[in-house]
Amino acid sequence: MDLRFTPQELAFRDEVRAFFRDALPASIRHKMALGQRPSKDDIVTWQRILNAKGWAVPHWPVEWGGQDWSPVQNYIFKEEMQLAPAPDPLAFNVSMVGPVLIAFGTEAQKRHFLPKVANLDYWFCQGFSEPGAGSDLASLRTSARREGDHYIVNGQKIWTSRAHHADWMFCLVRTDPAAKPQSGISYLLIDMQSPGLTIRPIPTIDGEHHFNEVFFDDVRVPAENLVGEENKGWTYAKYLLGNERTGIARVGASKQRIIKAKQLAATIAVGEGTLAETERFREKVAAIEIELKALEITQLRVVSNARNLPRGVQDPASSVLKLKGTELQQAATEILMEVAGAHAMAFQSEHLWGTATDEPIGPEWAATVAPDYFYTRASSIYGGSNEIQRNVIAKRLLGL
Amino acid sequence: MDFDLSEEQRMLQESVERLISERYDFEHRKTYMKEAPGFSKTLWAQYAELGLLGLPFAEKYGGSGGGAVETMIVMQAFGRGLALEPYLATVVMGGGLIALAGSEAQRTTILPRIASGDLLLAFAHSEPQARYELSDVACTARRGADGWILDGQKSFVLHGDCADQLIVSARIGGEQRSAQGIGLFLVDAHAEGIGRRGYPTQDGLRSAEIRLSGVKVNSNAALGEPGNAADTIQRIAEHALAATGAEAVGAMAAAHELTVDYLKTRKQFGVTIGSFQALQHRAVDMLVHLEQARSMSLLATMMLDEPDPVERSKTISAATVQIRRSGKFIGQQAVQLHGGIGMTLEYKIGHYFKRFTAMESMFGDTDHHLAALARAGGLL
Incomplete structure (x- = not known):
């Protein structure tokens, strides 16, 4: 047992760190360091830089552009990316639709989609939730009726993140209304330019536009865009749950926020000293750091143990990652709120996106703090709310 | 990065877990x-036969040269069984102090007798007024005719009543809370001038109040150079924190398993109570606490060999905070989820809760370690 990185792993970390230092465009780094939101262009630009290096999808099989890195290397890579700080490659592409296509897609689908998914030539969004199907996702009703070479899709999706940026949607649709809820669902790829498909924005509590409603009115989808078998879509959607959950804790991102909070607190006068010197602040931060360190080790245990487990078997420790990871992401945004104090209260959207031409009200870094705090509440809701995670863990791991 | 146990470590784990499950x-x-x-006493002799009592000592002292991971493995198993034997007092702290600070002659005389199960030690360090300050030592050692004369009061001496020898911290100079001027002395527990009052602790172990009145020891009873013991005491406290951390993790895992089993068997309203979501979620939160504590116990164990004293002590404080909080949550919720059964002395679950509670004040409570870490600038 040795919890330190090996010399090879350290050398790899240095290589990754050096690449991020040199290859990440300064304007994107500047935005990310300030906590500003990367634009669509920023995300596309960065993912293409990564892809040119062969690093957009390192966790994929080598034949589709993966790097055959060890789990520890993949971990180091993600951690360094969050610390850089650089935008994550688009998760819908690299962690969701890509792995599903690799596992269940046809040869033609893989050849067509995978290179474009990796290079972000196609931006995918996820069409899962519906107004009546949130945590109870299997009750979804958007229907797809087979008509010759096409499916005719009717219905509505909701909370569709970044649908307004997307070229494609991977979508769960009901193809057999008579079957049990989980058995009548199929996994379709839908072109967002299809006639009959409309998008309506849903502003979120940070005052921004992330989510959308997507309406389908007799949208014709070529049958060749069905992934895997008809009525097996639920299996494909669940496939991701048992795998690759290690990115979900976002330890690097929380670390980066905490480091920032400490640096900023040292600049804020309180009494004779600074906020960073007050006992209350230091102990609060230390308490978060402890849990974050524990989560980091838990994550490394999962990563390191992955090679000892048969595929599809979940490490009990992995159950901690989503729950604790999202709690700590939220705690980190909350501590930044406390650091910013009243400065966080000016609503200035252009300073959140880095598109402002005027001077910010208050310190520049403070403009992003409240939106970040508000939006991060979503982290314990999306991807299966933390309450659903607890249900799943109770059933699968504890046998309750 | 490697979390796997070696083949020998796995064998050790199997044998000590088997012993505990069969005999405890x-x-x-x-x-x-x-x-x-x-x-x-019978089990103590069996531990000796299995090589557990000499585990951390070098082979030339009758041990097997095990490291922090081996101690962690043993302590986890003891935690599961709520073992009562003075392993922490005698092997981890007593033997640890001799191995860290003792002369070659002291190591040669004492360590093999610990390993064979013939000698019990206790670390008489805490004092009633000290709370959690390791360098708060009012007990004195003054020069006598051919050695030292010890006077003072020691409290919370774990297994102090059964020990054959005590390792006593005493001040040869400096202010009461100064890190300078503390010495460690090996004292026969039956020496003249020693008054011991043993008592049972809340968790069913044994402890003692010890009064030293003009206790004479000769010069070679000192462990290391008297006056410079603060670092040794700090190190042994870290070893004790890592060891009890591992013990707590073993106990947490067992308490969680017992609780989940209870949820699966206890019926109310015609169904098992484990079918209720409120209780399911609580059981999951207990699991999260357990896994976080397990991670920090591993980290503390590995950090015992870290040469940088600041990093080492910060990390061990951090681990202690996590483990104590997890233990408290799991202990309290295990009792809650067992309902009335959790309140009875006749059932095991409450005894885990009592053990977590007793461990909470050893070598600094949760707030003490959180404050220490915060003062040192935190982890990031």
């Missing part, structure tokens, strides 16, 4: 508690 069910434990020293 709850009924056995009650019998052991009633034996004169408050634990099982």
Whole structure:
């Protein structure tokens, strides 16, 4: 047992760190360091830089552009990316639709989609939730009726993140209304330019536009865009749950926020000293750091143990990652709120996106703090709310 | 990065876990508690046979040269069984102090006798007024005719009543809270001038109040150079924190399993209570606490060999905070989820809760370690 990185792993970390230092465009780094939101262009630009290096999808099989890195290397890579700080490659592409296509897609689908998914030539969004199907996702009703070479899709999706940026949607649709809820669902790829498909924005509590409603009115989808078998879509959607959950804790991102909070607190006068010197602040931060360190080790245990487990078997420790990871992401945004104090209260959207031409009200870094705090509440809701995670863990791991 | 146990470590784990599961069910434990020293002498001899009592010592002292991971493995198993034997007092702290600070002659005389099960030690360090300050030592050592004369009061001396020898911290100079001027002395527990008052602790172990009145020891009773013991005391406290951390993790895992089993068997309203979501979620939160504590116990164990004292002590404080908080949550919720059964002395679950509670104040409570870490600038 040795919890330190090996010399090879350290050398790899240095290589990754050096690449991020040199290859990440300064304007994107500047935005990310300030906590500003990367634009669509920023995300596309960065993912293409990564892809040119062969690093957009390192966790994929080598034949589709993966790097055959060890789990520890993949971990180091993600951690360094969050610390850089650089935008994550688009998760819908690299962690969701890509792995599903690799596992269940046809040869033609893989050849067509995978290179474009990796290079972000196609931006995918996820069409899962519906107004009546949130945590109870299997009750979804958007229907797809087979008509010759096409499916005719009717219905509505909701909370569709970044649908307004997307070229494609991977979508769960009901193809057999008579079957049990989980058995009548199929996994379709839908072109967002299809006639009959409309998008309506849903502003979120940070005052921004992330989510959308997507309406389908007799949208014709070529049958060749069905992934895997008809009525097996639920299996494909669940496939991701048992795998690759290690990115979900976002330890690097929380670390980066905490480091920032400490640096900023040292600049804020309180009494004779600074906020960073007050006992209350230091102990609060230390308490978060402890849990974050524990989560980091838990994550490394999962990563390191992955090679000892048969595929599809979940490490009990992995159950901690989503729950604790999202709690700590939220705690980190909350501590930044406390650091910013009243400065966080000016609503200035252009300073959140880095598109402002005027001077910010208050310190520049403070403009992003409240939106970040508000939006991060979503982290314990999306991807299966933390309450659903607890249900799943109770059933699968504890046998309750 | 490698979390796997070696083949030898796995064998050690299997044998000590087997011993505990065969010899340490709850009924056995009650019998052991009633034996004169408050634990099982027979089992102690078996630990010696298995090589557990010499585990961390070098081979030339009758040990097997094990490291922090081996100690962690043993302590986890002891935690699961709520073992009563003075392993922490004698092997981890007593033997640890001799190995860290003792002369070659002291190591050669003492360590093999610990390993063979013939000698019990206790670390007489805490004092009633010190709370958690390791360097708060009012007990004095002054020069006598051919050695030292010790006077003072020691409290919370774990297994101090059954020990054959005590390792006593005493001040040869400096202010009461100064890190300078503390010495460690090896004292025969039956020496003239020693008054011992043993008592049972809340968790069923044994402890003692010890009064030293003009206790004479000769010069070679000192461990290391008297006056410079603060670092040694800090190190042994870290070893004790890592060891009890591992013990707590073993106990948490067992308490969680017992609780989940109870949820699966207890029926109310015609169904098992484990079918209720409120209780399911609580059981999951207990699991999260357990896994976080397990991670920090591993980290603390690995950090014992870290050469940088600041990094080492910060990380061990961090681990201690996590483990203590997890233990408290799991202990309290285990009792809650068991309902009335959790309140009875006749059932095991409450005894885990009591053990977590007792461990909470050893070498600094949760707030003490959180404050220490915060003062040192935190982890990031």
